[in-house]
Amino acid sequence: MKTSIATVSIAGDLAEKFAAISAAGFDGVEIFENDFLAFDGSPRDVGRMAGDTGLTITLFQPFRDFEGLPEPQRNRAFDRAERKFDVMQELGTDLMLVCSSVSPVSLGGIDRAAMDFHELGERAARRGLRVGYEALAWGRHVNDHRDAWEIVRRTDHPSVGLVLDSFHTLARRIELGSIRSIPADKIFIVQLADAPLIEMDLLYWSRHFRNMPGEGDLPVRQFMQAVVATGYDGYLSLEIFNDQFRGGSAKAISVDGRRSLVWLMDQVRREEPALEMAIPPMPDRIGVAGVEFIEFAADRRDAGQLGSLLRMLGFVEAGRHVSKEVTLYRQGEINIVINTERQGFAHSSFVVHGTSAYAMGLKVEDAAATVARAEALGAEIFHQRVGPGELSIPAIRGVGGGLIYFLDARTDLAKVWDIEFTPVTSARSGNGVGLTRIDHVGQTMAQEEMPSWLLFYVSIFRTTKTPMVDIVDPAGLVRSQVIEGLDRRFRLTLNGAESHRTLAGHFIAETFGSGVQHLALATDDIFATAAKLQANGFEPLQISMNYYDDVEARFGLDPEVADRLRSANILYDRDDNGEFFQLYAPTFGEGFIIEFVERRGAYAGYGAPNAPFRIAAQKRLMRPKGMPKL
Template sequence: MKTSIATVSISGDLPEKLAAIAAAGFDGVEIFENDFLAFDGSPADVGRMVRDHGLEITLFQPFRDFEGMPEPQRSRTFSRAERKFDLMTELGTDLMLVCSNVSPLSLGGIDRAAADFRELGERAARRGLRVGYEALAWGRHVSDHRDAWEIVRRADHKNIGLILDSFHTLARRIDPDTIRSIPGDRIFIVQLADAPLIEMDLLYWSRHFRNMPGEGDLPVAAFMRAVAATGYSGTLSLEIFNDQFRGGSPKTVSVDGYRSLVYLMDRVKRAEPDVSIAVPDMPDRIEVLGVEFVEFTADEEEAAELSSMLTAMGFRETARHKSKDVALFRQGDINLVLNTERKGFAHSAHLVHGMSAYALGLKVQDANATVERAEALGAEVFEQAPGPGEIAIPAIRGVGGGVIYFIDAKSDLAKVWDIEFEPLKDVVPETGAGLKAIDHVAQTMAYDEMLSWVLFYTSIFRTRKTPVVDIVDPAGLVRSQVIGNEDGSLRLTLNGAENRRTLAGHFIAESFGSGIQHLAFATSDIFAAAAALRRNSLEPLSISRNYYDDLEARFGLEPKFSDRLRAENILYDRDSTSEYFQIYTPMFGEGFFFEIVERRGGYAGYGGPNAPFRIAAQKRRMGPKGMPKM
């Protein structure tokens, strides 16, 4: 099955768009009329340019306000169509899209529309061309693919077929299984788009908020399963109208688009194994068993500061790498690696981003299978020659150019700590702070990157996404969305900054890119953890007294309990059945910080209502130039 994308889906001029589309791996391209009109070249030039990129023109579109017009408008529509047929011949494409009429002059009636298409089919046939009819969700008389199909059926012409668009069907909540009865050979092309669930005008929703399959909330997989059941074997094309994409990188959006199609067809093939679908062979989505480690890169001064903070949080340096300046800190099931090497990728990451948590290690069932699936979905494999006695750990490039390593129990990977590291003989006995595991990893990025990383994580790993939550920073909004698995062993919070004045935006600007901004550690006793921090002279982030006065009134807390929270600077949230407790450390570097959390009663959130007060407290500690006060 061939893949295609409409030029309207990405930014840039026509040559830039074609280059990005070809590089992403698409087979073809829909030429959107405005992109052609803006290009200063002949139709033949465009056709050659497309073919020089190894692409084909799968569709020319759109042709508007055709069927059901009264005279003299009807005659004019056929004259317009003949002009477009001339253009298509020069371009080198045989298929044109006609969308359902929205003109107030148009007349209803399926037979009238069918007669118009029958005549158009005759004219197209004389030139060896085809015409596909699409029902717009806001069409004046036809807004349902079932009516569009009835018109095509009654037109009864081999050069007239149906075009299906997932947005137009799903936005109107039409059952996609109604597609299953349509003969697959009468469907000329299938266009795919997803979208977030928003209650708004259909036209405005469509023109500004579409996104790639898997990035939104529409049941695109169910739609595509129905299409596959018809026997359709033609092109799958993306038609995405999205303000972010129009201003984004054409390369990134094209790569995301191709990944979304491969991921979608992989899902459909697994759900409908009897249908004939050409999908790259790859393992199923990967189950993540937890976070094995987080690795920091730092220079000697930064490493000393970070080591001091980790020690105050109850971590102990337990081992050193046998041949590199790399230290291992442990507490509970948490492994933190501190890399001060002056060569290799960690050092390169430090030169670009400064002190950062540049690498994430995930525990999976099969590390090689994870890389195989990621590579099939367009992820960049990361390779660095191992040194003497080191293990080559399978890895891919992640957010902000960082690295995601994969550890499994099927090989020596699980023994990496024993093979590569030498235990320290004079380790200070661990007193600890009761920290047991990594609760969640918070990654900060520009808002227009968020959809890319949502698709990246959900297509490779067996995860699901939560709805987007708005986090209020005094300087603007930050959009937050969580990617996690069923048992909570993997929780990734993605925080999208819209401007650099927010704390998240400051982190991106000063760190020169997206990355991990904070780590949250889980404990079963937040008050014991707070006492340990106090014993170790680590002062937590100071929270406003006003916050606790409101907290007591809002939740009806006992004064002794709220006094206890206030004394330890613990933030608190709860729902009807569960509670959540949070402590934050001061920031260091360019805005990195740690969090300690306790979940009681199965609390599934992240203390979102507390975020504005945490951010305000963090900003109070920042100097006049945005640098943290230590």
């Protein structure tokens, strides 16, 4: 598999772009004309820079408004093409992309366009060059790859071929079977992009909202299945127009791009096993059976406060690490670890972020296979010295540089609590409140990071994504998207903040980066849990009484049920499949959220309609702006 990406897809000058693209593992790069024109050097300098970073220049683009022009515009178009050919030869590339004309003076007609391309092919051939024709979704006369292919077919010239772009085909919902009959040697390059489904002008949609394959909603896999069926084995090149990408980290976006192509072709190979594809082998996506543990990094003072809170919430101190200052708290199937080591990764995390949930452990089918797949997809593998009495638990770096550990039942990893921890004799005592398991974990990040981490999770794990929703904070919007295992035993919410004034934005600012902010713990009886929590001295987050008057009327609740919700500060939601109950603790530290939930029936949501009201309640308890931390 040969991979490429257009320079327009990422931020920076050409030197920065080449370095990031090469470091991510791409084989080639498309030179977008505006990037070249902004470069203060010769085409040979650009070619040399690309070569020095190990990149092949796969094409030069775009050449606009060429075919179907009347005179004198036609002659001028050929003069422009000759100038582009001069540049290409100095760059060291042999392929130029010609996109279908949008000129108001262009004339229609497939034969007229074929005549123009035949002459262009003759001129290109004399220089050892090629031209590829692409149908823009908004082209004046040609906006369908089927028409572009017919023009190329009638041109009948070895130096003229087709450029297929997934966005232009999929945005117009063109039937994909038409690709399968195109000869592979007439497809000169394949450009790939995904996009969210938005009803808007095609040009504006394309220029601002494209994203990596797998980050959007278009059927890019099915598009590539049709391409592979032709026998095409040339470059797969990303062409992404996205405002956030152009303002983001060139390194991170390049890594995402390479990951998206590897995952895309892995999917195609599994769907089309009979077709030959030069794709590195890797394990299939990994199933996740749930969250085994959440681990906090803290100093001794904060660890004492967090431990007291956990005991109030019904957790017991179940074990102490055999060789480290690490304590295990447990209730039901929930394991929460507090690490107060003064060296190692946990301590470094505490120094940077303060007390935080810096790591989580996932129960997977095969820990070794999980790491192998993650590494093949460009994830950073985490290694740390294994101390006395410790297991070597496979791990990778995740959101905010935190850790994701993997445990399976195939090895001793499933016995980590027995091997690494000494039981505490009083562990069976305590005032449990009926918490059973971790329902979901919420990770907070800057909004521009969301596509990256969405791609990270769905490419490694056997998960699906739900549609993005807007969470209304009194100080702005927070975007939220859920990733779920197929059986929903693993649920993860990604929350993207735009403003530091939102609760999510405050968390990022105060903890110096993205990370786990929200832990939702499940119970089978929310009212019994609320009563037991109260008996333990717990005071819940106080919800406005106005909320309960509205909920009672909106859902037609029995007054007795509404009174029970009101008296316990429990939030309520309902859909066609079931009911959802939520109870919140006041935020811990700089905005860490602990929530207790009960699902009844087949309710599959997360109480999004309640978010504005609980956020308002949480912000009433925040440290006033300007007040120093104690």
